[in-house]
Amino acid sequence: MSSSSRARTRERGYVLVAAITIAILYFALMELMLIDSSRALREAQRFRSKVVAATLAESAAELSAASMVSRNAGDTINADDEQGSMKATCKVTGQAFNIDAEATTSGVSPVTSSVRVQGRIVGQRVMIDYTFHSQ
Numbered sequence: 183m184s185s186s187s188r189a190r191t192r193e194r195g196y197v198l199v200a201a202i203t204i205a206i207l208y209f210a211l212m213e214l215m216l217i218d219s220s221r222a223l224r225e226a227q228r229f230r231s232k233v234v235a236a237t238l239a240e241s242a243a244e245l246s247a248a249s250m251v252s253r254n255a256g257d258t259i260n261a262d263d264e265q266g267s268m269k270a271t272c273k274v275t276g277q278a279f280n281i282d283a284e285a286t287t288s289g290v291s292p293v294t295s296s297v298r299v300q301g302r303i304v305g306q307r308v309m310i311d312y313t314f315h316s317q
Contacts, residue, residue: 224291231287232317234265235295238285239315242268243297246281250274250308264288277302293317 245259250272259270270283281299286292295317301310 227290228293231289231291231293232295235285235287235293235317236297236315238266238268238287239283239295239297242270242283242285243281243299246270246272246283247299247308250279250303266292274303277304279303279308 242259242261245261245268246257257272259268259272261268266285266287266289268283268285270281273280273282279299279301281297283297283299284294285296286294295315298312298314299310300312301308303309
């Protein structure tokens with residue numbers, strides 16, 4: 183009987199070592215997945231900030247151009263919301279105009295974006311010649 187007990191002890195040892203090894207590998211895999219998902223989250227947040235900054239800058243340019251024909255040169259627009267802040271300046275000289283807009287996102291990774299619009303006013307029509315976008 184003592185010989186069969188030793189055989190079982192040896193088998194139990196192998197099973198215990200195998201179970202511990204599998205558990206360690208499982209937790210290591212979970213840790214790697216957690217690291218990868220946090221990296222993907224940071225990349226997604228940066229991408230979202232870039233898109234929001236570009237959208238805010240375009241919105242600032244649109245606000246500045248909304249009533250361009252009827253207002254004076256040099257008007258400045260500033261606006262803030264939960265997404266970030268935006269500002270735009272419109273300069274009208276004769277029939278030509280320049281709109282310079284800039285926006286900065288708020289949040290985890292702030293991003294600044296700018297839009298520049300060049301064009302001309304013919305009567306009551308506004309014609310855009312060039313737009314420049316940068317981040």
